Amino acid sequence: MKRLQKLGAYLFLLLIGYVFLFPLLFMIMSSFKPEQVIFADLYSIRAILPVGDLTLDNYRQVFEKSDVLLYFRNSILITSATVILGLFVNSLLAFTLSRMRWSGRKYILAAVVALMIIPIEAIVVPLLLLVSKLPTIGWEQGGLVLMGSWLNSLEVQILPFVANSFFIFLFYQFFRDIPKDFDEAAELDGATPFQIYRHIIVPMSGPVFATVAILHFLLMWNQYIWPIMAVQGEDARPVMPGIQIFFGRQTSWGEIMAYASFVTLPVLAVFLAFQKKFVSSLAGAGIKG
Amino acid sequence: MADVKLTKVVKRYGDVETIHGIDLDIKDGEFVVFVGPSGCGKSTLLRMVAGLEEITEGELHIDNECVTSVAASRRGVAMVFQSYALYPHMTVRENMGFGLKMAKTDKVEIKRRVDESAKILQLEPLLDRKPKALSGGQRQRVAIGRTIVRNPKVFLFDEPLSNLDAELRVQMRVEIAKLHSQLKNTMIYVTHDQVEAMTMADKIVVLRGGNIEQVGSPIELYLNPVNEFVAGFIGSPRMNFFDCDVIAQTDDSLTLKLPCGEVCQLAADVSHSPGMTRVKLGIRPEHLKEDQSGEIRIGVDVDVVEHLGGSTYVYARYSGEHELIIQTGGLSPVRRGDHCDFSFNLDQCHLFDCNGLTLRAAKPVPLHTQAPVAQALSG
Ligand SMILES: Nc1ncnc2c1ncn2[C@@H]1O[C@H](COP(=O)(O)OP(=O)(O)O)[C@@H](O)[C@H]1O
Numbered sequence: 192m193k194r195l196q197k198l199g200a201y202l203f204l205l206l207i208g209y210v211f212l213f214p215l216l217f218m219i220m221s222s223f224k225p226e227q228v229i230f231a232d233l234y235s236i237r238a239i240l241p242v243g244d245l246t247l248d249n250y251r252q253v254f255e256k257s258d259v260l261l262y263f264r265n266s267i268l269i270t271s272a273t274v275i276l277g278l279f280v281n282s283l284l285a286f287t288l289s290r291m292r293w294s295g296r297k298y299i300l301a302a303v304v305a306l307m308i309i310p311i312e313a314i315v316v317p318l319l320l321l322v323s324k325l326p327t328i329g330w331e332q333g334g335l336v337l338m339g340s341w342l343n344s345l346e347v348q349i350l351p352f353v354a355n356s357f358f359i360f361l362f363y364q365f366f367r368d369i370p371k372d373f374d375e376a377a378e379l380d381g382a383t384p385f386q387i388y389r390h391i392i393v394p395m396s397g398p399v400f401a402t403v404a405i406l407h408f409l410l411m412w413n414q415y416i417w418p419i420m421a422v423q424g425e426d427a428r429p430v431m432p433g434i435q436i437f438f439g440r441q442t443s444w445g446e447i448m449a450y451a452s453f454v455t456l457p458v459l460a461v462f463l464a465f466q467k468k469f470v471s472s473l474a475g476a477g478i479k480g
Numbered sequence: 481m482a483d484v485k486l487t488k489v490v491k492r493y494g495d496v497e498t499i500h501g502i503d504l505d506i507k508d509g510e511f512v513v514f515v516g517p518s519g520c521g522k523s524t525l526l527r528m529v530a531g532l533e534e535i536t537e538g539e540l541h542i543d544n545e546c547v548t549s550v551a552a553s554r555r556g557v558a559m560v561f562q563s564y565a566l567y568p569h570m571t572v573r574e575n576m577g578f579g580l581k582m583a584k585t586d587k588v589e590i591k592r593r594v595d596e597s598a599k600i601l602q603l604e605p606l607l608d609r610k611p612k613a614l615s616g617g618q619r620q621r622v623a624i625g626r627t628i629v630r631n632p633k634v635f636l637f638d639e640p641l642s643n644l645d646a647e648l649r650v651q652m653r654v655e656i657a658k659l660h661s662q663l664k665n666t667m668i669y670v671t672h673d674q675v676e677a678m679t680m681a682d683k684i685v686v687l688r689g690g691n692i693e694q695v696g697s698p699i700e701l702y703l704n705p706v707n708e709f710v711a712g713f714i715g716s717p718r719m720n721f722f723d724c725d726v727i728a729q730t731d732d733s734l735t736l737k738l739p740c741g742e743v744c745q746l747a748a749d750v751s752h753s754p755g756m757t758r759v760k761l762g763i764r765p766e767h768l769k770e771d772q773s774g775e776i777r778i779g780v781d782v783d784v785v786e787h788l789g790g791s792t793y794v795y796a797r798y799s800g801e802h803e804l805i806i807q808t809g810g811l812s813p814v815r816r817g818d819h820c821d822f823s824f825n826l827d828q829c830h831l832f833d834c835n836g837l838t839l840r841a842a843k844p845v846p847l848h849t850q851a852p853v854a855q856a857l858s859g
């Protein structure tokens with residue numbers, strides 16, 4: 192009876208796993224197949240199996256047609272800069288919100304919560320107008336000059352996304368549950384608020400930092416709408432908008448799959464590397480649903 | 481080494497006043513215990529001394545220096561928290577050295593001072609462990625060790641033993657007392673447990689509702705409580721109280737009718753409170769005798785008998801509804817459901833007026849029969 196139950200459970204899990212894995216497998220397998228084979232395999236299990244004459248042609252095409260390595264570099268720069276700055280900025284605001292007394296604190300907290308429900312799509316247009324008017328500081332002919340606008344740069348993809356109300360809230364919730372006694376003990380030990388943050392709160396908050404880092408990484412790596420609007424040229428283009436190149440008069444699904452597989456690799460790598468930590472930190476950070 | 485002086489200290493949270501103008505002098509090297517029921521403001525008062533709560537009004541002097549608005553870390557105080565507040569990600573050594581590190585003390589010096597304090601508290605074998613690998617008692621010791629390292633003028637303790645089991649609590653109580661006699665610093669200790677207060681304090685401060693009820697040595701409070709509250713709070717088991725009608729009153733005596741109907745006359749200087757109709761009579765459980773040698777006899781119905789070995793607590797009802805606790809010898813023959821007679825001497829009664837103020841304290845028991853007092857103190 193026990194065994195039968197177990198078997199049933201495994202079958203069920205297998206089914207679920209299949210549902211989730213199917214698109215991923217399909218994408219990866221198709222990236223190694225010529226166009227006709229993809230469509231020929233489409234209605235059989237072969238769609239997700241590495242069968243038939245596999246080829247690297249699609250990948251060759253991807254590297255030829257697009258500057259994918261440049262996009263990759265841009266995405267890595269954008270994502271890592273945003274995540275690192277974000278961990279610092281968001282946790283610091285959450286720290287002051289959860290552990291220090293100052294007037295207006297309640298209103299800022301309310302604003303943070305309220306901002307969580309505003310999707311990026313709702314603010315991209317005003318944001319675009321704003322950044323198009325913001326000058327960058329450049330170096331020309333031996334002096335500092337104000338130049339052009341923020342458009343077509345890396346920073347236009349970084350700075351608007353550093354502060355994030357959802358992440359502030361995650362930090363806030365986590366910090367709020369750390370007993371105040373630690374702060375007070377440290378205060379008596381002569382620590383300044385920043386030292387309390389740095390030496391007491393941050394080291395005790397590993398799980399929430401891990402959670403936010405991963406979520407922020409995903410958010411940034413998968414940026415699509417904003418770079419399409421704010422970046423026209425190739426120089427500052429990240430990976431996701433790069434896929435547009437392959438949708439043209441003759442769309443090659445094999446190449447699209449190859450491109451998609453290639454840019455998904457880092458996400459998979461991060462996920463697999465941190466899988467255990469991520470799951471436990473989701474539980475630890477009290478995220479539900 | 482330092483005196484601590486509070487002058488008209490008031491604490492308000494918004495409009496709510498929780499500490500109502502406290503005046504208190506703590507002498508250098510004294511072990512002072514703040515005691516009182518939960519919510520009476522003990523922690524608030526201690527935290528104001530520590531600098532963790534702002535002092536709304538009034539002044540605080542430590543070592544003859546006004547520190548009312550000086551930052552906590554500059555007051556020369558160190559505090560042991562009820563939760564210990566040991567930093568979980570640091571080893572015991574790092575925990576103990578954190579304050580010195582914040583003060584940018586030289587590494588060698590930090591090590592020397594941590595080792596020195598660890599020795600006092602026998603923490604040496606634990607120095608490289610993290611707090612979660614320590615037992616409750618060990619954590620408690622580390623929390624104390626952390627304060628010693630900083631060599632403060634004043635040690636503050638906020639209910640430090642309440643997370644320990646009974647046995648460890650007694651053990652740590654003794655250790656803290658020893659530590660005090662060794663270091664000779666001023667120490668302020670907060671507890672709601674009157675036994676801790678009685679056993680550890682040089683001076684007890686009894687608080688109620690944000691006011692000081694009485695300040696004095698344990699024996700002073702035991703013998704001469706200023707009011708019904710202190711009388712009931714100090715001493716274990718609790719003092720018994722009976723309402724009595726006043727039948728006659730002269731300047732130096734009262735004639736009372738006890739609940740059982742018996743009439744008796746007590747000497748008391750009541751010249752300042754003429755025309756009383758009711759008073760409260762207080763008698764400590766240890767002053768009720770099982771034999772009939774006392775002047776007043778009362779018959780009681782026994783509800784519960786607790787045999788503690790060395791002594792016996794009898795919980796009984798007296799003339800119907802008055803609850804009563806009696807402490808007798810270890811081998812008392814009294815059983816549940818018994819109806820029996822106890823007696824007491826009028827000398828050993830406290831008298832309180834209708835506002836709870838003491839009219840007369842019990843006469844101290846002569847030295848050779850003071851055993852019950854010592855017993856009461858050891859809880
Ligand atoms: N931050 C606060 N805001 C409002 N009231 C408080 C605050 N902290 C404590 N109090 C009130 O002050 C009183 C004394 O509290 P406390 O000093 O913690 O009592 P104790 O330690 O004696 O149990 C309590 O009635 C409590 O409700």
Ligand SMILES: [Mg+2]
Pocket residue numbers: 522523524639
């Ligand atoms: Mg308290």
